[in-house]
Amino acid sequence: MRIVDVCAFYTPHGGGVRTYVEQKLRIGPQLGHEIVILAPGDEDGVVERGPNARIVTLKSPRFPLDRKYGYFASAEQLHGALDALAPDFVEATSPWRSAGLVADWAGAAPRSLVMHADPLSAFAYRWFGQVFSRRTIDWQFSVYWEHLRRHSRRFDHVVCANSDLSRRLAEGGVPRTVTLPMGVEPGRFSPLNRDPALRARLLAACDLPESASLLLGCGRLSPEKRWPMVIDAVNAAGQQSPIGLVMFGEGRERRTILKHIAGNPHVRLFEPERDRETFARILASPDGLIHGCEAETYCMAAAEARASGTPVIVPDGGGAADHAGDGAGMTYAACDPAAAARAIATVLRSPRRQPQEARTITQHFAELFALYEDTRARVRMAA
Structure with a gap:
């Protein structure tokens, strides 16, 4: 056709x-x-x-x-x-x-x-x-x-x-x-891409040791992604144990997000990673992916993280929620930073599960x- x-x-x-x-x-x-x-x-x-x-x-x-x-x-x-x-x-x-x-x-x-x-x-x-x-x-x-x-x-x-x-x-x-x-892209994302040395470098960029937990956020820097709420949730969960958050993205909300980070050394915002092999290693290396948008039509970031064996912490509405099933992560009440913080704590305490074969x-x-x-x-x- x-x-x-x-x-x-x-x-x-x-x-x-x-x-x-x-x-x-x-x-x-x-x-x-x-x-x-x-x-x-x-x-x-x-x-x-x-x-x-x-x-x-x-x-x-x-x-x-x-x-x-x-x-x-x-x-x-x-x-x-x-x-x-x-x-x-x-x-x-x-x-x-x-x-x-x-x-x-x-x-x-x-x-x-x-x-x-x-x-x-x-x-x-x-x-x-x-x-x-x-x-x-x-x-x-x-x-x-x-x-x-x-x-x-x-x-x-x-x-x-x-x-x-x-x-x-x-x-x-x-x-x-x-x-x-x-x-997801066939053959690209896998738990085999996990890179402990990369994880350690990302934690060091957050001024934290390897013993801390590492969360990843990636996506467009726009209001519907709710990055300030994500940052608040990670900061709240980090009161119990040290957590670093690395974010990869670009967009018109960059200044707003940097202002919300307010110099916190444990939260870092980076430009998007364009190299797909490097990005696959980034996705496989943290202890969880955190996402804030309840309006996703699919949420490719969560799908790729799930395929990489990385637990996802996502809102209970929209396309992101579909990727937390079968033990691949946890949903929280959308738009609620306290609920997100509780989900972060639960996921970081839980052992990783072997991912199922990813849909391509x-x-x-x-x-x-x-x-x-x-x-x-x-x-x-x-x-």
Whole structure:
């Protein structure tokens, strides 16, 4: 099949969507499909990524609130590009404007809406959750819910990477929800990557001896990740026994987070580690991974830590929670630093368990594309 991903969230500057896109461009052709990423860009262009894999950009305005991203401003432009590409299957991978544009396209190809974002959890519930119930917030954001319900009826599937999001969408009247978890890079993450010398160096950077515990946090430095809460939880747990926290990430909240660290020598913030082999050793070497975001659609950091044999300490909502099952870690009440501190203490007292075989991103794409092939065959038989 020729699969066209209308990807409004793609940017060459990084992020989880770019990682997913790069994996799709590599794995899709291996599974016998042609992958085209249709994305907003500064200019019209085509970037070839090998046989049956390319990125097509349409000249588009920059998104005012985050200028790393563009947005599809013209329905005529996007529909013309889809007509020219003649896809066998179309994906809309943003729940915002591009979902409506793809739904409105007059082509005959079946299509899916892939939820790479959970805006209500990332924004509305986070902003207003301490004042109003979720039911009240959902009512206040009824325009967004109606947008999802209206457009989802015109898609063959609404694909979610975690069961919590699928459940909430289905309960909110969004039909055809399907849960298809993502997965980790095959052969990359393993407990065999554990490096005691690296662990000792990271603890030394936190002004602590090897006998202390080491926690890892990694991800974008943005408000929904709740890094100040994570720091507070680690500091509270560290009152009982010494704990170092090393964080790897970049983003617009860097100054806020450094201010919150307030010179604490046991908490260190580093730039992201770009070398994948080194990052795999970092993930396998601490005593736990701590995460604060309850709005993850999958939480790749927790998935990779679990595959590395590192226990995860994660909120009980969103995609992160799925990675703590089967003894792989512990969940805590989301947004509660005291609950997170208790979970940290429990995990650090517990022996490590042998990890189960990790789900890979190749398995994810094989299942996703099989779903698309079945849908296409069904549509053709009904025509």
